[in-house]
Amino acid sequence: MAALKVSEECHVRTVKCMESWQCGLRTMTVMSGQRVEIDCLGEVMEAMGKFSWRVLWRFARGIISSDDSLFARWEAPQLDKVILDPVREEDAGTYRCDVQDANFRRVKRVYWGIRVLPAGVLNLDYESSLAQWESPGNQQNKTVSDQHDHRTALLHMVLISLSLAGVGFGLMLGLYWKVKRN
Known part of the structure; x- marks a missing residue:
């Protein structure tokens, strides 16, 4: 492998999702009433520094998908992150975040698929269910x-x-x- 040549104008940086600007679909299953926080800009700022960024959010209600035709524009109260506290069943779906630089070039796109289970339902994912079942104060247990x-x-x-x-x-x-x- 050839050695990397770095000039004074350029610097080598490790950035997650280097293979493309689309970082994939991340999923999570939460119980109704929990707090959910989705941070879109933190990873970009960590990798590339604090520049002028434009963050756009879209939401596909009730479905987990990366099909862009299903998304509608969504206004996030905080531009860089979405906080659902408490999360409700109607918050389930896919949240898409697009980050653009000052020249409106897309730097990153991430999808978060969120499944919201009603309170009192046991998640069928073994590790998650076991942790929930053994947690102190678990009313079901x-x-x-x-x-x-x-x-x-x-x-x-x-x-x-x-x-x-x-x-x-x-x-x-x-x-x-x-x-x-x-």
Whole structure:
């Protein structure tokens, strides 16, 4: 491999998504009520420095796709990032961010596909579900544990009652046989 030659006017920089300006589709699954933050400009500024940037957002409601015909212009309150706090089910879809330089050349395009599950639904992704299930204060886990405790207590009560009834029946039967023999 040839050695890189760097002049005083040019500098070598490592930039994510070098193969093209389109950085792909990133997806996340969140629970309704959580906080979601999508940062579009941070990565560009980290790689290229603080210049004049133009950020444009588009949104495809309810679908995760990179098909540009599905996107409508979307106004983000903060230009460089989207904060959904709390995220709602109707926020689900794909958010597209285009970053342009001062000459209106596209520097970066990223898609974020966001799935929003209703509160109380267990995510079927094993790692995510396990973390959610084991988290302190998880109402689903608490409810199932409480139900299990109630069922166990009820089972013990039934078994004790049956045992006492069996002992009582045995005593009555023994007494009956004793009286019948005499």
